[in-house]
Amino acid sequence: MKRINIVIEKTADMYSSYAENVEGIYGGGGTAEEAKQSVLDAIKILKENNSEENIPEILKGDYSIRYHFDVESLLQYYKGMLSNPAIEKITGINQKLIHQYSKGLKKPRQKQKKKIEEGLHKLGRELLAIEL
Numbered sequence: 001m002k003r004i005n006i007v008i009e010k011t012a013d014m015y016s017s018y019a020e021n022v023e024g025i026y027g028g029g030g031t032a033e034e035a036k037q038s039v040l041d042a043i044k045i046l047k048e049n050n051s052e053e054n055i056p057e058i059l060k061g062d063y064s065i066r067y068h069f070d071v072e073s074l075l076q077y078y079k080g081m082l083s084n085p086a087i088e089k090i091t092g093i094n095q096k097l098i099h100q101y102s103k104g105l106k107k108p109r110q111k112q113k114k115k116i117e118e119g120l121h122k123l124g125r126e127l128l129a130i131e132l
Helices: 032-048 071-077 084-091 095-102 110-128
Strands: 002-010 015-019 026-029 063-069
Touching: 002 032, 002 071, 015 032, 026 032, 032 063, 032 071, 063 071, 071 095, 071 110, 084 095, 084 110
Parallel strands: 002 063
Antiparallel strands: 002 015, 015 026
């Protein structure tokens, strides 16, 4: 299946989003959530307001979207759902350090980024296995 890679990152005064592999798809907002929605709206507008031959091939038919966040944006995006103690529990990274990452006071090393990614993926797999 085709995949659109969306980058969401914190800039000096806002959050920006763009499709890494599709030209002309950009968004932004005051929060990571707004930037995510903005880029999804841009895809929808591009598809609705262009003739078939002007729509990028990747947007025709089925495709999936993969989000690439910088750590600060990711932690801000999920702040209302995952507390620092919860992130510490799933990643093994100290809450104080998580807080510093989420505020942009420190930038995580690649090893720390990997721990966060792996912890969230593990949580996702566990949640997908739940039946009620």
